[in-house]
Amino acid sequence: MNEILIPxxxxxxxxxxxxxFPHMGGNAYHYNTWTDILxxxxxxxxxxxxxxxTRIRENPFYEIxxxxxxxxxxxxxxxxxxxxxxGHSFGAIVAFECLLALRRNKFKLPNRIILSAAAPPSPNTLxxxxxxxxxxxxxxxxxxxxxxxVPEQLLSYKDAFMPIMPTIRAELWSLNDYRFDPHNHEPLSxxxxxxxxxDDQAVSPQSMAGWMEAFSGEKNQVIxxxxxxxxxxQSSLVSKKILDLILSDLILLIKNRx
Numbered sequence: 713m714n715e716i717l718i719p720x721x722x723x724x725x726x727x728x729x730x731x732x733f734p735h736m737g738g739n740a741y742h743y744n745t746w747t748d749i750l751x752x753x754x755x756x757x758x759x760x761x762x763x764x765x766t767r768i769r770e771n772p773f774y775e776i777x778x779x780x781x782x783x784x785x786x787x788x789x790x791x792x793x794x795x796x797x798x799g800h801s802f803g804a805i806v807a808f809e810c811l812l813a814l815r816r817n818k819f820k821l822p823n824r825i826i827l828s829a830a831a832p833p834s835p836n837t838l839x840x841x842x843x844x845x846x847x848x849x850x851x852x853x854x855x856x857x858x859x860x861x862v863p864e865q866l867l868s869y870k871d872a873f874m875p876i877m878p879t880i881r882a883e884l885w886s887l888n889d890y891r892f893d894p895h896n897h898e899p900l901s902x903x904x905x906x907x908x909x910x911d912d913q914a915v916s917p918q919s920m921a922g923w924m925e926a927f928s929g930e931k932n933q934v935i936x937x938x939x940x941x942x943x944x945x946q947s948s949l950v951s952k953k954i955l956d957l958i959l960s961d962l963i964l965l966i967k968n969r970x
Contacts, residue, residue, distance in 0.1 A: 715766050717757040717786050720747030726755035728958050729795040731787070731822070733803030733810075734758060735829075735941075736861065736887075737873070737880045739765035742944070749951040754958060757790065759783060759806070763879030772882035776890050779806045780813050788819040796958065797825040800943055801861075801915070802883055804830030805890060808926075811900060821902050823961045826954065828907040829915050829940050832922030833892035849877035856880070860914035863941040892926075899928035905957060906933040907950070909942035 717731070718740035730750070732743045740758035747756045761779060763772030773779050787810055799807030804827040814821055847855060853873055856862050866873075873880075904927040908917035917935050924931050934953055936942045943950050 715760050716782065717790070718760050718766075720744060720756035720758075725753065727753040727794065728962065729755045729757055729790055729793065730954065730958070731790060731795055731797050731807075732756065732758040733797065733799035733807040734761075734764075735801035735803055736883045737764065737876050738800070738803070741765065745947050746951050746954075749948060750955060754955070759803070761879075761883075763882065764876060768875065772879040774882045774885050774889075776805060776809050776886050779886075780809045783810055784813050784817070784819075787814060788817070791820045791822055794962065795822045796954070796961070797822045798828065798954065799826070799830070800828040801830050801940065802887065804828055805887065808833070808892075811902060812897070815900065821900075824903045824905060824957060825900075826905040826907055826957070827920070827923055828943065829909060829912055830920070830923075831915055832920060833894050833926055834922075849874055849881070852877060852881060860912065860940045863944060864939070865944075894926040897926065899926060901929045902927065903930040903961070904932075906931075907943075907953075908933065908935050909938040909940055910935050911938060912940045912942070914940045 720743070730746070732740075732746075734740065734742055740760045743756055743758045750756065760767055761773065762770035773782070783806075791814060797807045797811065799805070807825060808827060811821065811825055850870070853862070853870055857867060862873075904923065906920050906923055908915070908920055910917060917933070920933065936946050936949055938945045
């Protein structure tokens with residue numbers, strides 16, 4: 713898997729794999745703490761997109777489809793064993809499209825998908841592109857702050873963001889070009905969990921209910937204290953809830969085998 717799916721520190725013996733898809737500009741290391749919190753039989757793999765962290769020298773993708781094509785050969789192997797997808801913000805869109813691609817290519821699907829802090833599928837644009845065309849990287853950063861797209865603890869590190877702003881700009885363009893009409897697709901039978909931060913100014917918990925139209929199986933929503941980046945401030949609560957879902961899915965899997 714090289715630098716595409718980055719494993720946590722423990723990955724030798726595992727029963728379940730949690731595959732994480734990070735937010736715009738985020739990287740695999742945002743999920744390292746989950747490896748320390750979750751039990752040793754849960755392996756954490758995180759997608760490391762080009763243009764970020766260890767892949768900073770690679771050109772970023774300008775289309776969601778490019779991320780999916782990049783990931784599909786690796787995901788088709790991982791999903792042969794019990795696993796869950798967790799996608800946060802931009803990563804939720806990538807995770808969702810990977811799920812559609814796995815089904816389209818008749819690969820095995822994950823046992824559950826968790827979509828976090830992301831606007832639901834729409835046949836219309838997800839982001840207004842006009843300000844992308846004209847703003848400098850510095851102005852784009854300021855706009856992201858206004859949108860609630862920068863963690864509060866990083867607001868004073870604006871200069872450190874400048875090297876990854878081309879990647880963030882590319883990912884914003886990919887969101888602007890992304891379309892999905894749930895009425896033109898057969899609903900997915902994979903169990904769905906929606907995670908939200910109760911004070912998220914970018915994507916409210918109420919607005920995320922639209923995801924349910926794209927799924928026909930078990931569905932639930934969990935709201936955590938915090939804003940758009942509640943996964944960082946509430947990592948213990950989030951990982952505990954993920955573990956609860958893993959255990960319930962494993963029990964169901966065992967029952968279906970009996």
